[in-house]
Amino acid sequence: GAVVSQHPSWVICKSGTSVKIECRSLDFQATTMFWYRQFPKQSLMLMATSNEGSKATYEQGVEKDKFLINHASLTLSTLTVTSAHPEDSSFYICSATARGPKTNYGYTFGSGTRLTVV
């Protein structure tokens, strides 16, 4: 149980275009999901907290107008990178928690999305 599906696993886009990444909780409901970014050989950096039915909370230094987050249902959060530039190329990862007696109580992570902007 507690599976988080992330799509696409990789995407290449042209500079100036927008890219949407989906994060789904497959067998549980997640009122909160998190979005991370990871550059090569670096740790995961938290970008924002996605809350179902309300606005996302962004970490300091993360541009909310560039990284649009929508959490319209209890099983889906999306991250849209708007007007992408080469410096936005990174590995994006989402996570969610299914807290309950049959889970490990920790967060489950998606498999990540490799974004390359050319």
Next chain:
Amino acid sequence: DAKTTQPPSMDCAEGRAANLPCNHSTISGNEYVYWYRQIHSQGPQYIIHGLKNNETNEMASLIITEDRKSSTLILPHATLRDTAVYYCIVSPLSGTYKYIFGTGTRLKVLA
């Protein structure tokens, strides 16, 4: 800032135990210790977690010191597939607290 510190890298011979330390000297009373690992180009994978007692599951053992200021993840018989970056995180159990990742330990299992 991350509340944990770990050595940046470690090597371990295949078949031997891998002991990965983590310092969390500012851990709060309601915070658990979680361990995750990340294999190249994948999302982090949950390994184990604990509050104050030692824990064991099919993947690993977790030893937490009595003062809870540090812990050790033990992979009893490391295999080449255990080569990954291992992250130690402290977080409360309940609620929706965000995980803050430190630098982790890059474990390399040698044949």
